[in-house]
Amino acid sequence: MTGETNGLRSRAWFGATGRTGMAHRSWMRNQGFGQEVFDGRPVIGIATTWSELAPCNAHLHRVAEAVKRGVWQAGGFPLEFPALALGESLLRPTAMFYRNLLAMEAEEMMRANPLDGTVLLSGCDKTTPGLLMASASVDLPSIMVTGGPMLNGKYRGQDVGSGTHVWKFEEDLKTGKMTQEECYFAEGCMARSNGHCMTMGTASTMACVAEALGMQLPGSATWPAVDARRYEVAQEAGRRIVGMVEEDLRPSRILTREAFENAIRANAAIGGSTNAIVHLLALARRLGVQLDLADFDGLARPVPTLVNLMPSGKYLMEDFCYAGGLPVVLRQLAEAGLLHSEQITVTGKGIADNNAQAECFNREVITTIEEPFQAAGTGTAVLSGNLAPNGAVIKQSAVSPHLLKHEGRALVFDSPEDYHAVSEDPDMDVTESDVLVIRYAGPKGYPGMPEVSNVPLPTKLLKAGVTDMVRVCDGRMSGTAYGTVVLHVSPEAAVGGPLALVQTGDRIILDVPARSITLDVSDEELERRRAAWRAPEQKYKSGYAWLYTTHVTQAHEGVDFDFLAGSRGHEVPRESH
Helix, strand or coil, rough: CCCCCCCCCHHHHHHHHHHHHHHEEEEEEHHHCCCCHHHHCCEEEEECCCCCCCCCHCCHHHHHHHHHHHHCCCCCEEEEEEEECCCCCCCCCCCCCHHHHHHHHHHHHHHCCCCCEEEEECCCCCCHHHHHHHHHCCCCCCEEEEEEEEECEEEEEEEECCCHHHHHHHHHHHHCCCCCHHHHHHHHHHCCCCCCCCCCCCHHHHHHHHHHHEEECCCCCCCCCCHHHHHHHHHHHHHHHHHHHCCCCCCCCCCCHHHHHHHHHHHHCCCCCCCEEEHHHHHHHCCCCCCCCCHHHHHHHHCCECCCCCCCEEECCCHHHHHHHHHHHHHHHHHHHCCCCCEEECCCCEEEHHHHHCCCCCCCCCCCCCCCEECCCCCEEEECCCCCEEEEEEEHHHHCCHHHEEEEEEEEEEEHHHHHHCCCCCCCCCCCCCEEEEECCCCCCCCCCCCCCCCCCCCCHCCCCCCCEEEEECCCCCCCCCCCCCEECCHHHHHHHHHHHCCCCCEEEEEEECCCCEEEECCCHHHHHHHCCCCCCCCCCCHHHHHHHHHHHCCCCCCHHHCCCCCCCCCCCCCCC
């Protein structure tokens, strides 16, 4: 053993002489590793977000085993380590509250340990961006392996989508179309295998976004979690990361402005979740890439929606995969001049080369640019106006067409709980033309910017046959959800944004084609209200909640911590003994 690094940072640990090297090597050997693993081969960290408390990620321990096989095959030394497991289905107040904590924890573990490269194992919504953010800030060679979607849900002979049918079944329960016993049975039909949501929700979206960014192997975003090819691609990723270490292929080379533009356009083409916006904005800040909210509208406008998936369409991720998956979409975008084709990816090749041979096997699921599922310009729109000076977003593909232009009376609620307390009242003072305003649900206000914006319609209206109405909120909406919901209103109410000044009875004007959301109240009256407004008392005096509410940025900035912008690199820390 020598003190030479041979270009590998892990040699500062395992190649050290004296008691330092002895301590590092000998304690590793209590796991049964022989001395040959310390011969200068690349050490690959496998960051896994496995947990039984994160149902979407509960199979990642098996995925990790497949990655290890690949690392060993390529001559590396794989070491698995845990990263914070964030399951959207169980965590309160929201998994988004902990995304930055995952990013911070994983970043520090990558830097503090003898790692030369990392494989990022994710699945549920926030684990993919959290690990990407960590990797970007450390800038060691990294490759992502997402856990894959569940199999299609099946209920009474029909396909049902996780998340999407939650909202539908809730409405059916309220209107008497479904009994509670039937609902209990349907719950098991929605989630019938390992994996994340099989709709084009945030988990599926972020898996596709990771592939479009170039951080995931081609075609790997869509294989179902229980398909053997999910494990094949994990093994391939294990082999490939060793090559990336040898080539010094780092996230900073892959995650350029061009890569983000590719991801934004791919997200538009798949009808992806609005949540991708806050995650991409946060990731860009880690890399120093200039990206703002307006880019998501401008770059997406020429892109049609090509994928016919719930919640905007009919099919599910299993269908998308077997129709050819994301490579078919990326090939079409490249051939239409809508991608930066030469942008390098984890393969070491350009994104167009990766997908040049992609074939479509089902044009009902993946349509063509010439005859798209939805026309160009119908993706996520970015709105502005005096109600959202720093922007808001709306998923046009999930909107009722007759509500794209709408004016209505505001019904204002200071929390989702306040709304739920009256929403089932048969005498509730509400009409279908009203605009439901749910506020104090933003990053600081809730805290964590939860997926509460798409509140169910008042029971009174549901029973009258109303299926949609305009809702406005400074929170988020699940990517599996649908409806005419204005999201991510920035600045949020809790920091004194105009949403805090709206009063019941005010008129709100939504004009999606014009990209505007306006409160029909004079500037003078708004200033009078602002002078009388008082910020909510800071509820948290210590702990992580204090850290979060003190340092989190607004929606248009990515909802990251203000002190985590930029890359802190991977310099080997000082010795520990």
